[in-house]
Every structure is written in C-alpha cells, then in structure tokens.
Amino acid sequence: MFAPRTTPWPLVALFTAGYLPPYLLPTTVGRIDTSLPLSTTQAGAVGSALLLSSATAGFLLASRVQQLGARTLARFGLALAVLGYGAAACTTAVPAVVAGAVVGGFGSGTASTVAAGRIAAEHQPHRASTAGLLSVSALAGAVYLTIPHFGRSHGLPLAAIALTALAVWPLTGRLPGAAATSAAGPGTSTAPLPHRRSGLALAATVLLWSLAQNSLWGVSSRIGLTQAKLGDTALGAVLAAALCAGLVGVLAAGALGPRLGRAMPIGGGTALIAVCIALTASATAPVTFATGQIAWNTLYPVVLSYLIGLAASLDPRGRWAVLVGSASSLGTAAGPLTGTTLAAHAGYAGMGLVLGAGLLLVAAPMTAVALHTGGRPLLPGAIRRRGGTPAALVAAATGTPSGAVPEVGAVEQPVVEIDVEAPAVAVRGAYDTAGPRQAAAAPGSGTG
Numbered sequence: 001m002f003a004p005r006t007t008p009w010p011l012v013a014l015f016t017a018g019y020l021p022p023y024l025l026p027t028t029v030g031r032i033d034t035s036l037p038l039s040t041t042q043a044g045a046v047g048s049a050l051l052l053s054s055a056t057a058g059f060l061l062a063s064r065v066q067q068l069g070a071r072t073l074a075r076f077g078l079a080l081a082v083l084g085y086g087a088a089a090c091t092t093a094v095p096a097v098v099a100g101a102v103v104g105g106f107g108s109g110t111a112s113t114v115a116a117g118r119i120a121a122e123h124q125p126h127r128a129s130t131a132g133l134l135s136v137s138a139l140a141g142a143v144y145l146t147i148p149h150f151g152r153s154h155g156l157p158l159a160a161i162a163l164t165a166l167a168v169w170p171l172t173g174r175l176p177g178a179a180a181t182s183a184a185g186p187g188t189s190t191a192p193l194p195h196r197r198s199g200l201a202l203a204a205t206v207l208l209w210s211l212a213q214n215s216l217w218g219v220s221s222r223i224g225l226t227q228a229k230l231g232d233t234a235l236g237a238v239l240a241a242a243l244c245a246g247l248v249g250v251l252a253a254g255a256l257g258p259r260l261g262r263a264m265p266i267g268g269g270t271a272l273i274a275v276c277i278a279l280t281a282s283a284t285a286p287v288t289f290a291t292g293q294i295a296w297n298t299l300y301p302v303v304l305s306y307l308i309g310l311a312a313s314l315d316p317r318g319r320w321a322v323l324v325g326s327a328s329s330l331g332t333a334a335g336p337l338t339g340t341t342l343a344a345h346a347g348y349a350g351m352g353l354v355l356g357a358g359l360l361l362v363a364a365p366m367t368a369v370a371l372h373t374g375g376r377p378l379l380p381g382a383i384r385r386r387g388g389t390p391a392a393l394v395a396a397a398t399g400t401p402s403g404a405v406p407e408v409g410a411v412e413q414p415v416v417e418i419d420v421e422a423p424a425v426a427v428r429g430a431y432d433t434a435g436p437r438q439a440a441a442a443p444g445s446g447t448g
Helices: 009-023 025-035 040-061 070-089 094-120 125-150 155-174 178-184 196-227 232-256 263-281 286-314 319-374 391-397 424-434 436-441
Strands: none
Touching: 009 025, 009 040, 009 070, 009 094, 009 125, 009 155, 025 040, 025 125, 025 155, 025 196, 025 319, 040 094, 040 319, 070 094, 070 155, 094 125, 094 155, 094 286, 094 319, 125 155, 125 232, 125 286, 196 232, 196 263, 196 286, 196 319, 232 286, 263 286, 263 319, 286 319
16 A cells, blocks of 8 residues: 655644744844844844754754654744744844744744654655745745835744744644654654764754855845845845745755655755855856856755755654754854854955855765665666665665665575475485575475
8 A cells, every 4th residue: 555645734834834934034133133223243143042042942852752742842832933933023122032032943943843853754755845845935935025015123024933833833733642653662762863873974064064055145135235236126136036946946856856866966966056155155246146146046945855855764753854954053053153254254255165165075975975875776687666666675665674685785695406306305405505595485395
C-alpha cells in the first residue's frame, strides 16, 4: 500500500508562522531603527536577540516534541508568538519592545521546531518543506508590498507576524497529541542521534551558509541606495521582484524534487549563490544590482529546500532537522552584524568577495554530507525496481534490517554451482563450501 501524496497543510502553515520573522527581519529592524530612539546597531541587536531566542527554542526542544506532543507544543509556541509580537507592536517603550521580541522569537522557534520535526517524519519531506518555503515567501512578499502604505511604524511587521500565528492556531487541532506521538515506542525521544558526524558537519556549515546569506541581506538596501544609486521606489521594486523570483525558485525546487539528488543542487547552487553575492555587493549600476539580487533570491530557496530535506533524511524523528534549522537561525542572527562590520572595514565589494569565498569553502563539506548520506547502488549492475530505485535503497527506505543489505563495495560471495542430479555427497560438499545460507537456498539441497 502506497503512502499518501497529499501535502500536510497544517505543518505547512506552522512552518510559515515559524519562519516568517527571519523573512521580515530587514523591514522589522529598519522600522525599529527609524521609529524608536535606537541607533542602527542597537536596532540590529534587537533583531539578533529575536533570532537568537528562536534558535534557543530549537536547541532546547529538539528532542522533546514526541514527549510533550506536537499539538501542545505548537499551541504553546503560537501563543507566545501572539503575545510577544503583539505586545511589542502595541508599545513604543524600548524595554517592552525588546522583551516582546525575545518572547515572540522563542514562540516562533517553538513552532519551527514542531514543524521541522513533523515534516522530517513525512513520506515526502521535500514536498512539505518546499510547500512551506513557497507559503512563507508568498506571505513575506505580500507583507513587503502592503505595509509601506500604512506608515513607518515599527509595529506593522510585528503585528503581521502575530496575526499569522493567531490564524494558524485553529489548524493545530489536526496535529497529534502527546499520546499519539509517544506511541512509536518507549525511549524514542531519548534514542541516540544517528549520523552524528554528518549531522554536526551539516549544522556547522549551514550556520556559515546562513551567515553569508544574511550578511548581504542585512545591507542590501544600503548597497542599492548608496552604491547602485537607486531611489526608494526603484529599490522597493527591485526587492519585490527579488521576492517574486524567490517564489519561482521554490516552485522550481518543488518541480525538480529528488530527481537530481541533493549533492548537485546543494554544491552547485551554493557556488552560483557565491557568484551572485559578489556581483550584488560590487554593483555600481542599477541593472547590475537588480540582476544580482534577482538571481540570488531565485537560487537561495532552491538550495535551502534541499538542505532542509538533507537534514530531515539524517533522522526520521526530525531532531537533526530541528538542530540544523536552529544553527541556521544562529547564522541569520549574526548576519547583519557581520555584514556591516565587513562593509565598514573592506567596503561592499570586499565584503562580497569575502562572503563568496566563504560560501565556496562551505559548499565542499555540505556536498560531501549529501553524497555520504544520499545512498548509492550496490554495484554497477544492481537490481532496480520499477522507477529506477536501486534495490538496496528500496530496502533501506522500507525499514529492512541493515544486515540484509550488503554495504557498498562489499566483497561478492562466490557462486557455487550444484548439480541437481549429483549424489547426496556432492550436495554435502557444496554445503561445506558455500555455507549454510547458500546451501539452504540452492535448488535440490533438501533431503529426499
């Protein structure tokens, strides 16, 4: 019986509510900077505190989703997001804004933790993560195009995040509770993490990967205004076009699915992103800036969707997906500060070269993890079932014990021919030569 191919929309909605704050970080920080008595650095620190709180939730709750129940934990996170962001949106007192952002960030991180863990357990995690990226990209684009018409208040993007969390709340009723999530068996939440080396390598490289992306994202507006000589209206149009390009990238990732594997999209896509970042940071003309921004935002969600899928494949309980997502949040939080520091010391063009070189360096270990954990056929002539999937991979995907499938590169067992018409002593000799399993499987090896 085949698993259903339907998209888990409650998880997609929860994914959207959890990932919306990082997508709105530039406008959130920018409006805090202009509408509250804070410097640019202090406003950036508020945004970093929000994302650090979100990452903390992921690290603390990665192994507790099954124990506490997805429904309970999701509702707890959404409630914190509504209260925290809502309170921060309704006040101009700086301590209250900071406290609300931190509380809301923890709520968003909790929602992201539940979504990532449950998506990793889906039959097709790539489909669900792609749908989530498409949803959050579309919503963020709508917010970017809408809130400029309502003034420059810092509360507008925060209110949008709070309202999104409130709208997602009714859908949590379709998530399993603690009894259902613990039905997998005793001790599942405390089982050791599989693929520890690969998971740690992926988490470390994704942190740096996200750091490079958000270092440029945090100063993109300044590059467009001061270096590429764009006006406010033109800059808004370029950023809106870039967000639309991101939607195209998400759709492309969903259409490709696992056809190209994970190594090629992750490694090749990261290398192309490095080129786009260097091009955008060095742009001195509107056309060059727009080209780099649009190309970069097209590729970014494609690679991100494959990274999410790779993290989900390392642990069916979703713990690596949560930990890698939290590491990405840490990189996102440190990105604006890193970008402004590099730009101050090396200029925008120098910053782009440093970030591009860093991306090329992390592309190699990420690709290696994808190759190591992606699975390969046993031998050039490995038997495949309909659809082209190697038999060894089919067995591994269906829960067959690992001992039933030889390791890649294992020495082939010798084939011993048994003459059916031979006397019993020949059969006995074959048994002694080939071993009990081969003899038992050979035709005519039984008695009589």
